[in-house]
Amino acid sequence: MEFVTFEKVSLAYEEGGPLAIRDVSLSVRKNEFIAVVGPSGCGKSTLMKLVSGLSNPTSGYVYLNGREISGPQKCIGMAFQASNLLPWRTTLQNVMLPLEIVQPYRSQMRKKRKEFEEMARALIARVGLAGWEDKYPWELSGGMQQRASICRALIHKPELLMLDEPFGALDAFTREELWCMLQDLWREQPFTVVLVTHDLREAVFLADTVYVMSKGPGEILVRREVDLPRPRTLEDTYTEGFASQVHVLRDHIGAIRKH
């Protein structure tokens, strides 16, 4: 079943200005994990804003669950390269923020606060942050902040998770650890993921389908299914099959550079 559909979507931030993305068509199945790679400034973040309804296309159509998107959607989880945690809230309070906004949690907050708190604590423990619930963001390392940020994006059980280079600022070890964490979360309780990344290994490791975009104005150049079995482990990343997938993508990116 198709969950997100783009039909010849173009977007210019200013009327009559240059296009940020051009004629993008793609479709994402329910609970599919897609990754979008491409050179800087090609419109990857723009694509995310279109999916979540934060921007409207200049031409073309974006459908979510069969309905055309107009205006911000109600129940999407988002995480960015910067964790964007609120410094006046503890980890637990930060993670619970969506529950204070999204229905039906919002109206049940007063009655079920304890229950929601348990839910948040469980998720926090699930990503390896047990014991850090009552610490403030500045007391957490970059990797821990990012884990908390992903918890915040998932606590309200969104059908769609948007990740814009969420691991971009982390060291290689932490990054790979978080890949596994994300994959586990996704396999336990599937949701649809759109992941924007610069890291081709990350894209191949996590995604079912990888889209390669061209230099701005961004167009989809290649759609490539990654048919490696799941769950994928870090050992798998050293296998022949994995390496060849990465190589194919790298060749496509290389071809864009030469243009």
Added chain:
Amino acid sequence: MAFNRRKFMIRNASWMLIVVLLLLWEILCVGLEVPEYLFPAPTAVWSAGIDRWEPIMMHAWQTFFTTLVGFAIAVVVGVVLGIAVGTYPIVYKALYPLLVGFNSIPKVAFVPVLVVWFGIGTVPAILTAFLISFFPVLVNVATGLATLEPELEDVMRSLGASKLDILRKVGLPRALPYFFASLKVAITLAFVGSVISETVASNMGIGYLMMAASSSMDMALVFAGLIVIGVMGVVMYELFAWMEKRFTRWANRGSNSVAV
């Protein structure tokens, strides 16, 4: 030992500087035999202060009261306008040039107008204190709201948060350090406003007391008045500095820095 002494010096530097300056002042006045009606020595100011303690206190309370009322109005107006300016780009566009222009007018120029409208006394002093001190509050609240990280706003909006939700959950808490920083500036400005107005158009308050004293060449009393204003200003400033520390501790730890 030497280390401890340095710490002690740093902690008490402001007191020691005041003592040194007072001593220099006294020595200058006594040594050069400066007449008291021109420049009274600290001891003369002190004795004038003791002699006239009751009238000074009465006028000081008047000034303190007008300043606080004007300041309170300034905080309310500053916060409301600051939220409007910081949240709605159209209000910003419409209001900002006007406000900047208004802010460049010396507030003492309003006093004659206020006197015509309200007569001399407390009301023009309160209004002058208000006019002079609401601008920093407005600017800081607006800045705190307008500098919200766009990504954070995206996170909130994609959860379906309304503008009011974003303001309550993110905007206002985030603007709090800016707000408290502005209170420190605003309270000292409010004193300036009320005293200016009292010197021009009142028969009450420290400003009036100083005006009256200077016209009878009682310079010791004028200086006593100046010192009383200074002390009130410092005390209120420290109070708001303490509140700032107390309520926005997170702002000094995280990456967010605060403009004044």
